[in-house]
Amino acid sequence: MTHRIFADFDPIRYEGPDSPNPLVYRYYDADRQVLGKSMKDHLRLAVAYWHSFAWPGHDIFGAGTFQRPWQPGQACSQELADLKLDNAFDFFERLGVPFFCFHDVDAMASADTPAEHRRSLAAIADRMQRKMEETRVGLLWGTANLFSHPRYAAGGATSPDPDIFAWAAFQVREMLETTHRLGGANYVLWGGREGYDTILNTDMRQELDQLGRFLSLAVEHKHKIGFTGQILIEPKPHEPAKHQYDRDTATVYGFLARYGLTDEVKVNIEANHATLAGNSFEHEIATAAALGIFGSVDINRGDPQNGWDTDQFPNDVPGLTLALIEILKAGGFTSGGFNFDAKVRRQSVDAEDLFHGHVGGIDVLARALLNAAAIIEDGRLRRFVEDRYAGWRGDFGRQALGRMSLAELADHALATNDADRRPPSGRQEYLENLINRFV
Numbered sequence: 070m071t072h073r074i075f076a077d078f079d080p081i082r083y084e085g086p087d088s089p090n091p092l093v094y095r096y097y098d099a100d101r102q103v104l105g106k107s108m109k110d111h112l113r114l115a116v117a118y119w120h121s122f123a124w125p126g127h128d129i130f131g132a133g134t135f136q137r138p139w140q141p142g143q144a145c146s147q148e149l150a151d152l153k154l155d156n157a158f159d160f161f162e163r164l165g166v167p168f169f170c171f172h173d174v175d176a177m178a179s180a181d182t183p184a185e186h187r188r189s190l191a192a193i194a195d196r197m198q199r200k201m202e203e204t205r206v207g208l209l210w211g212t213a214n215l216f217s218h219p220r221y222a223a224g225g226a227t228s229p230d231p232d233i234f235a236w237a238a239f240q241v242r243e244m245l246e247t248t249h250r251l252g253g254a255n256y257v258l259w260g261g262r263e264g265y266d267t268i269l270n271t272d273m274r275q276e277l278d279q280l281g282r283f284l285s286l287a288v289e290h291k292h293k294i295g296f297t298g299q300i301l302i303e304p305k306p307h308e309p310a311k312h313q314y315d316r317d318t319a320t321v322y323g324f325l326a327r328y329g330l331t332d333e334v335k336v337n338i339e340a341n342h343a344t345l346a347g348n349s350f351e352h353e354i355a356t357a358a359a360l361g362i363f364g365s366v367d368i369n370r371g372d373p374q375n376g377w378d379t380d381q382f383p384n385d386v387p388g389l390t391l392a393l394i395e396i397l398k399a400g401g402f403t404s405g406g407f408n409f410d411a412k413v414r415r416q417s418v419d420a421e422d423l424f425h426g427h428v429g430g431i432d433v434l435a436r437a438l439l440n441a442a443a444i445i446e447d448g449r450l451r452r453f454v455e456d457r458y459a460g461w462r463g464d465f466g467r468q469a470l471g472r473m474s475l476a477e478l479a480d481h482a483l484a485t486n487d488a489d490r491r492p493p494s495g496r497q498e499y500l501e502n503l504i505n506r507f508v
């Protein structure tokens with residue numbers, strides 16, 4: 070059996086929409102210019118190490134189905150970690166993506182003690198750095214896994230045990246420094262088990278203060294070591310805990326404001342987490358943009374009938390067009406990008422399936438980008454919204470939002486005495502039809 074399972078695949082090329090070949094890009098043409106920027110720079114695509122190389126295909130009812138040559142029986146040796154790394158970079162190169170993302174434990178050999186953890190992480194980071202130089206594949210973000218190990222059953226930063234809080238600090242220090250060393254563009258904190266299952270055993274005020282302190286410490290350390298990447302929080306409403314503190318973007322913003330961190334931390338919005346929170350994906354992006362904390366995206370999709378994070382590859386072009394419109398309106402990504410936090414299904418056991426998942430997802434994003442760019446260039450949507458708020462740019466509108474008191478506004482209403490005043494039509498159906506002409 071070969072140990073390099075992607076080695077025999079040709080690099081994925083752009084062949085256009087009419088190609089009969091399943092493993093080509095029909096829409097993603099990396100250097101194609103869209104609104105003055107290449108597709109590659111717009112989308113800043115990344116592969117997630119955990120779903121594609123670390124997850125063995127298990128679920129809560131059954132064992133792993135994938136049988137990758139690097140998958141350990143028990144603990145992962147350095148040799149297997151190295152083999153996994155070689156395979157991961159074989160895959161990144163053939164897919165032609167500029168970035169990847171990883172958690173410390175996704176890539177390193179297993180470790181029991183903190184000293185071993187440091188050594189294992191440093192060993193894989195050495196090798197990773199060489200691979201990154203050879204292949205020119207960069208790190209979109211790094212993160213520490215503070216949720217898989219049994220010690221984190223009650224949370225990391227929000228654990229009732231301060232010694233576990235220190236363990237979490239240790240893992241974050243090591244991984245923040247590793248991300249810095251590898252030139253990562255961002256550092257992500259997904260609040261894995263930072264939440265609770267029952268209020269009966271939980272001191273919420275205490276846990277929130279711990280989480281605020283922990284985040285402040287991470288920010289402080291970032292500056293101490295000179296890491297210039299962006300720190301990102303990834304909201305999720307529940308799973309694994311019943312209630313997660315980083316519920317959605319608006320909740321995270323309130324938390325950042327309370328702990329004085331709105332200038333330091335942005336959000337990494339995941340499509341499937343947005344819908345689990347009862348929000349649309351584009352609502353989350355628009356909220357983050359409006360509050361000035363839009364950072365990056367974990368792209369995937371949920372299942373409309375399943376109430377959990379199914380992490381499927383995206384396949385909804387019209388839906389993603391709305392998200393891309395919001396991203397373009399917000400000025401696009403700066404440090405962030407689209408990370409495929411998505412996994413193939415448990416029965417998709419072949420190496421080829423990982424290509425199908427990513428190639429399809431990348432083409433869906435490329436189409437959504439092209440649609441959104443055409444809608445922006447067309448200008449009708451923007452003009453409609455501008456006209457809708459035109460009153461606020463007039464004399465009275467500016468004063469109403471500026472120097473007028475409540476009493477002055479009340480007197481204005483009395484004086485104008487306009488009981489028939491109504492807003493003009495919102496034209497939702499017209500606008501939906503307009504969008505459909507582009508998708």
Ligand code: XLS
Pocket residue numbers: 172212257259303305339367378410
């Ligand atoms: C889990 C999260 C996780 C983060 C990284 O639901 O999406 O994969 O992206 O810790």
Ligand code: NI
Pocket residue numbers: 259303339367410
């Ligand atoms: Ni995610």
Ligand code: NI
Pocket residue numbers: 339341342378380410
């Ligand atoms: Ni997720």
